[in-house]
Amino acid sequence: MATLAKIQKKSRTRSPQAVVPPRWRMSESEATDESVWLKRRALMQGGLIAGVAGAAGVTAPFADGARAATEEDPSAHLHPAPRNEAYVLDRPLTTEEDATQYNNFYEFGSSKTIHEKAQKLYLRPWDIEITGLVKNPRTIGVDELFSQVSFEERLYRLRCVEAWAMALPWTGFPMRDLVALAEPLGSAKYVKMTTLEDPKVMRGQKAVWYPWPYIEGLTMDEAMNELAFMVTGLYGKPLPKQNGSPLRLVVPWKYGFKSIKSIVSFEFTEERPVSFWEEVQGKEYGFWANVNPVVPHPRWSQASERMIGSNERRDTLLFNGYGEEVAHLYAGLEDEFGDLLYR
Ligand SMILES: Nc1nc2c(c(=O)[nH]1)N[C@H]1C(S)=C(S)[C@@H](COP(=O)(O)O)O[C@H]1N2
Numbered sequence: 098m099a100t101l102a103k104i105q106k107k108s109r110t111r112s113p114q115a116v117v118p119p120r121w122r123m124s125e126s127e128a129t130d131e132s133v134w135l136k137r138r139a140l141m142q143g144g145l146i147a148g149v150a151g152a153a154g155v156t157a158p159f160a161d162g163a164r165a166a167t168e169e170d171p172s173a174h175l176h177p178a179p180r181n182e183a184y185v186l187d188r189p190l191t192t193e194e195d196a197t198q199y200n201n202f203y204e205f206g207s208s209k210t211i212h213e214k215a216q217k218l219y220l221r222p223w224d225i226e227i228t229g230l231v232k233n234p235r236t237i238g239v240d241e242l243f244s245q246v247s248f249e250e251r252l253y254r255l256r257c258v259e260a261w262a263m264a265l266p267w268t269g270f271p272m273r274d275l276v277a278l279a280e281p282l283g284s285a286k287y288v289k290m291t292t293l294e295d296p297k298v299m300r301g302q303k304a305v306w307y308p309w310p311y312i313e314g315l316t317m318d319e320a321m322n323e324l325a326f327m328v329t330g331l332y333g334k335p336l337p338k339q340n341g342s343p344l345r346l347v348v349p350w351k352y353g354f355k356s357i358k359s360i361v362s363f364e365f366t367e368e369r370p371v372s373f374w375e376e377v378q379g380k381e382y383g384f385w386a387n388v389n390p391v392v393p394h395p396r397w398s399q400a401s402e403r404m405i406g407s408n409e410r411r412d413t414l415l416f417n418g419y420g421e422e423v424a425h426l427y428a429g430l431e432d433e434f435g436d437l438l439y440r
């Protein structure tokens with residue numbers, strides 16, 4: 098595709114050495130300790146240390162008013178779904194164990210091992226709000242939504258901004274089918290998605306230095322792109338809670354933080370939403386966050402990635418290897434947004 102070639106050429110003219118500050122570039126292992134740095138930074142910003150202590154004082158026990166976690170996943174009958182063979186991988190699948198025990202889900206804590214804590218999440222009732230610039234704003238139960246779409250499995254690469262990667266078999270339905278159900282007005286330019294906020298269950302939300310709830314957004318064109326996938330399952334089974342049950346987004350050409358988990362609302366807006374990580378540190382985690390090997394994170398290189406499990410290192414691919422499908426979405430935007438398209 099002509100656009101992809103153009104973007105690739107532009108990207109190549111930018112030398113990674115020229116943009117990575119070499120003296121203080123972090124190693125990848127330091128990069129994965131991102132949360133530690135963020136916490137330290139937030140505390141240093143002042144005023145928050147007292148807030149942390151205060152929050153600890155009002156901590157309620159989980160049983161106190163929290164809704165109980167359900168045993169059986171009500172979406173079990175929808176999984177597995179037939180595989181869409183159009184999506185092929187260039188690398189082995191990550192093991193199910195790694196994919197379900199090495200997670201980022203800050204609502205349950207900032208470490209990678211939140212899978213046990215995440216079992217507190219309840220899955221039903223789970224209502225999804227469809228609001229903003231749509232024909233009929235409404236709330237729809239997640240099972241009602243599932244009954245109106247058709248499911249398939251897709252193998253996608255996943256690239257975290259922390260320079261590690263996985264390859265995963267997701268089950269779900271195209272996001273464009275959800276957009277069609279929502280019937281957005283012509284004035285809608287973005288879709289803003291929000292994760293559940295319930296600190297009694299999501300104990301990580303007691304970390305007051307983060308701007309809860311988690312928010313992410315896409316342009317309408319991105320949301321309508323064939324790759325944007327609403328995910329309900331993993332490895333042919335209902336999505337584990339730690340992976341963002343009962344409904345999450347997966348946008349494989351963008352850094353993983355765009356793939357928001359446990360969604361409770363889709364709001365169609367005219368203004369670009371400010372996402373969670375953009376609010377935390379906009380210079381490092383932008384709205385666009387398209388994977389690009391030659392635009393480093395301000396504190397580490399994005400030139401290569403580590404496969405979780407094998408620890409094999411691979412070169413990072415522009416748009417995580419999905420340029421054919423998505424490069425046209427950004428035609429002309431490089432002049433306007435520059436590196437912001439890629440962080
Ligand atoms: N609500 C919410 N969604 C989230 C996150 C989070 O902390 N909270 N982490 C993101 C990041 S940084 C990544 S890499 C992926 C990880 O998804 P996985 O745990 O299913 O591999 O989820 C993304 N979605």
Ligand SMILES: [Mo]
Nearest residue numbers: 257258353354
């Ligand atoms: Mo991530």
